[in-house]
Amino acid sequence: MKNAEAWIGFIILLFSGTIFYQSFSFDYFAEFTPGPGLFPRWLSAILFIITVVYIVSTFRREFVDITKILPRGIELRKVINVFVSLILFLVIIPYTGYIIAGIVMMMILFCGEYKWYTALFISLVTTFTIFLVFYTFLSVPLPLNAFGF
Incomplete structure (x- = not known):
């Protein structure tokens, strides 16, 4: 609960998974060109993979306490x-x-x-x-x- 980096990673993971899921509502290919679903599908998949790597790396090093980075005053x-x-x-x-x-x-x-x-x-x-x-x-x-x- 205190690892701020992991929590941010999970939020981004949820965001990228949602975008990936929503990208299936668009066509992947048009008649002779890439469709409107190609770009968001690939970008969200890449973001998902990078975020998983980031989350794994946050557990391998000393974590940042979330109470220390929240704004005050x-x-x-x-x-x-x-x-x-x-x-x-x-x-x-x-x-x-x-x-x-x-x-x-x-x-x-x-x-x-x-x-x-x-x-x-x-x-x-x-x-x-x-x-x-x-x-x-x-x-x-x-x-x-x-x-x-």
């Missing part, structure tokens, strides 16, 4: 801020659209590091740049609010 507050801002972003994006939700999320993340007006400026520039690139230039559909932004 200010670092823990930053981790909690990331989760809170992400959850809030996911909750409000259907109602406010991408731009407002993105600005709110980035303000939560940046207010602890910068003054409020600097955080607001960074949030505005970053959100509008991402919106401009993805929505306008690449035609990726992003959630919009009732006002169209």
Whole structure:
């Protein structure tokens, strides 16, 4: 329970196994080319093998205690801020659209590091740049609010 490296290895092993299983829902070959299932199947299989080797190697050397690497104090507050801002972003994006939700999320993340007006400026520039690139230039559909932004 205390070997942090082994626990991380098992989480990655579970992730790679899930991706490997899900890759079978895609065709391995298309008519004359590799299909959409080829790349994720091979990558997840390679990741699975590397992770098994990593887990075995963690038991052969002195392990890292998980209680020593968990964040405390200010670092823990930053981790909690990331989760809170992400959850809030996911909750409000259907109602406010991408731009407002993105600005709110980035303000939560940046207010602890910068003054409020600097955080607001960074949030505005970053959100509008991402919106401009993805929505306008690449035609990726992003959630919009009732006002169209």
